[in-house]
Amino acid sequence: MFLVSRLAASSALLFLLSVGVFALLYASPGSAVDALLGARPRTAETVASIEREYHLNDPFPQQYAYWLSSAVRLDFGVSIRTGEPVVAMFQRQAPPTLFLVGYASIITMVFGTGLGLLAAYHRGTIVDRLVVLASVVGASSPAFATGLLLIFVFGVVLSWFPVYGVGTGVFDQAYHLTLPAIALASTSVALVAKLTRAALIGALEQDYVAFARARGVGTVRIILAYGFRNALGPILTSANLVFANIIFGVVLVDVTFGLPGLGALLVSAVSFHDLPVVQAFALLTGALIILVNLLVDIALLVVDPRVGFGRSAK
Amino acid sequence: MRSSVSYSRGRSIWRLLRGSPLLIWLSLGIVALTVALSVLGPILAPNATQNDLASSATPPGSGHLLGTDLLGRDVFSLTIAGARNALIGPLIIATGALVIGNTLGLIAGYLGGLWDSLIMRFVDLIYAVPAVLVAIVILGLVGGGYFVSVAFLTAFFWPQDARIVRAGTLEQRARPYVEAARVLGIPVWRIMLRHIWPNLLPLVVANSFLNFAVALVSLSALSFIGLGAPPGDPDWGRMLSDNRTLIFANPAASIAPAVMIVLVASSMNLIGDWLLEQLSARGRAH
Numbered sequence: 001m002f003l004v005s006r007l008a009a010s011s012a013l014l015f016l017l018s019v020g021v022f023a024l025l026y027a028s029p030g031s032a033v034d035a036l037l038g039a040r041p042r043t044a045e046t047v048a049s050i051e052r053e054y055h056l057n058d059p060f061p062q063q064y065a066y067w068l069s070s071a072v073r074l075d076f077g078v079s080i081r082t083g084e085p086v087v088a089m090f091q092r093q094a095p096p097t098l099f100l101v102g103y104a105s106i107i108t109m110v111f112g113t114g115l116g117l118l119a120a121y122h123r124g125t126i127v128d129r130l131v132v133l134a135s136v137v138g139a140s141s142p143a144f145a146t147g148l149l150l151i152f153v154f155g156v157v158l159s160w161f162p163v164y165g166v167g168t169g170v171f172d173q174a175y176h177l178t179l180p181a182i183a184l185a186s187t188s189v190a191l192v193a194k195l196t197r198a199a200l201i202g203a204l205e206q207d208y209v210a211f212a213r214a215r216g217v218g219t220v221r222i223i224l225a226y227g228f229r230n231a232l233g234p235i236l237t238s239a240n241l242v243f244a245n246i247i248f249g250v251v252l253v254d255v256t257f258g259l260p261g262l263g264a265l266l267v268s269a270v271s272f273h274d275l276p277v278v279q280a281f282a283l284l285t286g287a288l289i290i291l292v293n294l295l296v297d298i299a300l301l302v303v304d305p306r307v308g309f310g311r312s313a314k
Numbered sequence: 315m316r317s318s319v320s321y322s323r324g325r326s327i328w329r330l331l332r333g334s335p336l337l338i339w340l341s342l343g344i345v346a347l348t349v350a351l352s353v354l355g356p357i358l359a360p361n362a363t364q365n366d367l368a369s370s371a372t373p374p375g376s377g378h379l380l381g382t383d384l385l386g387r388d389v390f391s392l393t394i395a396g397a398r399n400a401l402i403g404p405l406i407i408a409t410g411a412l413v414i415g416n417t418l419g420l421i422a423g424y425l426g427g428l429w430d431s432l433i434m435r436f437v438d439l440i441y442a443v444p445a446v447l448v449a450i451v452i453l454g455l456v457g458g459g460y461f462v463s464v465a466f467l468t469a470f471f472w473p474q475d476a477r478i479v480r481a482g483t484l485e486q487r488a489r490p491y492v493e494a495a496r497v498l499g500i501p502v503w504r505i506m507l508r509h510i511w512p513n514l515l516p517l518v519v520a521n522s523f524l525n526f527a528v529a530l531v532s533l534s535a536l537s538f539i540g541l542g543a544p545p546g547d548p549d550w551g552r553m554l555s556d557n558r559t560l561i562f563a564n565p566a567a568s569i570a571p572a573v574m575i576v577l578v579a580s581s582m583n584l585i586g587d588w589l590l591e592q593l594s595a596r597g598r599a600h
Binding site for chain 2: 163
């Protein structure tokens with residue numbers, strides 16, 4: 001029942017998203033034809049071909065249906081700027097971004113939960129205070145500021161890492177993308193550490209933890225099996241926030257480090273008013289965020305069966 | 315649990331501050347400095363936007379404390395002048411979020427029923443929107459600008475306020491003083507504004523500090539991408555993107571605004587977190 005209502009809500013959101021993304025065509029200044037012509041000369045032939053290609057003379061719902069039926073087959077038309085199919089541009093720019101996001105996600109999971117556990121375990125000590133302070137500063141630092149400071153310290157002053165480029169091969173790529181990945185992950189590490197700490201402290205205050213201690217259950221087992229398991233709900237809930245943050249961070253990091261990723265594609269598409277590319281980006285990103293939200297809800301159901309009965313974990 | 319602890323009086327603010335840790339004093343100092351810079355900017359740095367192409371991208375040294383940027387503008391003066399953009403926009407966003415969020419939260423919490431479900435569905439919807447990503451797409455297509463970005467972000471920043479205020483209102487509504495006010499025939503809007511809201515104010519103010527920090531980071535990010543402050547404007551996000559290619563010639567040109575963004579946002583977050591902690595220690599926040 002819970003799952004059905006969540007699925008329905010997600011589908012409704014997807015529908016709203018697709019209508020909104022399609023309507024971007026009419027949100028841009030000038031007419032839809034102007035938006036799609038871009039820098040091409042406005043002649044009777046070009047206008048006619050655009051009108052034919054995008055079915056601009058049909059009523060809005062029909063135009064939308066044509067557009068959506070191509071979009072679900074990943075056909076977003078051709079770029080206004082380069083004339084290249086949008087999908088091909090995405091395929092070319094995706095690899096560095098996927099590598100970067102994977103790298104940053106690993107950093108976030110390991111250091112975010114790790115630091116949170118560390119702080120909760122050493123609650124009230126200097127370790128805890130330092131983690132809390134670091135997480136506040138991390139959450140307050142946009143990826144471009146962190147990235148720039150990293151470039152300066154590790155790229156310019158110490159010359160430990162390359163400042164630009166993506167590298168070739170797995171190891172070289174990992175080497176080149178280490179600073180960008182840290183910059184990208186810093187905000188999410190801070191968010192996850194803060195949440196893990198708070199959730200774990202909450203869980204460790206429960207009576208069953210005191211009883212487990214009294215029974216002589218080991219510290220590691222208490223933290224992991226009693227504390228972490230129960231703290232997992234709030235941590236998972238933050239996953240969608242972290243995910244949206246990482247996507248936004250990709251845009252900033254691509255610009256900061258001059259990486260040829262999807263973020264750079266979006267920024268150039270936006271500044272050239274390359275509508276089909278922007279639409280593809282918005283639709284895919286939005287759909288991904290909705291999907292992640294749905295997956296988080298399902299994961300929550302697995303971790304805490306009470307969720308399905310309309311009661312929250314707390 | 316006392317039902318009302320007044321933080322509005324000067325003496326209790328002082329009592330709250332006197333025992334506060336060094337870090338909070340430091341944060342308050344940074345915020346005060348930023349406010350001072352944004353007010354005194356034109357006096358302290360009158361020539362901030364003056365070009366001098368003869369001394370382009372010079373490193374920190376004599377004549378220019380933090381060196382110059384590509385156009386030969388003094389980085390130290392630009393950083394001072396940038397305080398204004400870092401203060402006004404986030405202040406408008408945080409205040410706007412406060413007004414919208416508190417109004418909707420009070421209505422949802424006090425009136426309940428259909429109002430509550432309608433408003434809260436709307437809150438959930440807006441909360442799920444990644445505001446800055448949407449801003450990049452929309453502002454990129456229709457054209458950005460500093461105050462356009464501010465207005466856009468304000469429209470997406472209020473859901474957290476609405477949730478906090480609704481929860482607080484629900485809790486307050488059940489108390490005897492609200493019942494008494496209702497029996498006395500005091501109008502609903504007056505009960506909401508004059509009786510319930512003052513009790514939520516400390517929580518709302520603390521949350522506004524956190525809103526300010528996020529707003530500053532988001533707004534500078536938009537300026538960094540080129541959608542916020544226009545070229546040539548003294549703005550920390552803009553400076554960062556304009557000067558990031560000067561990382562070898564004059565690193566200070568991009569590092570100074572980066573450090574300022576991090577310092578001011580961290581200070582606001584630290585003050586907000588600390589206020590929330592003080593409130594929850596008194597059993598006021600949840």
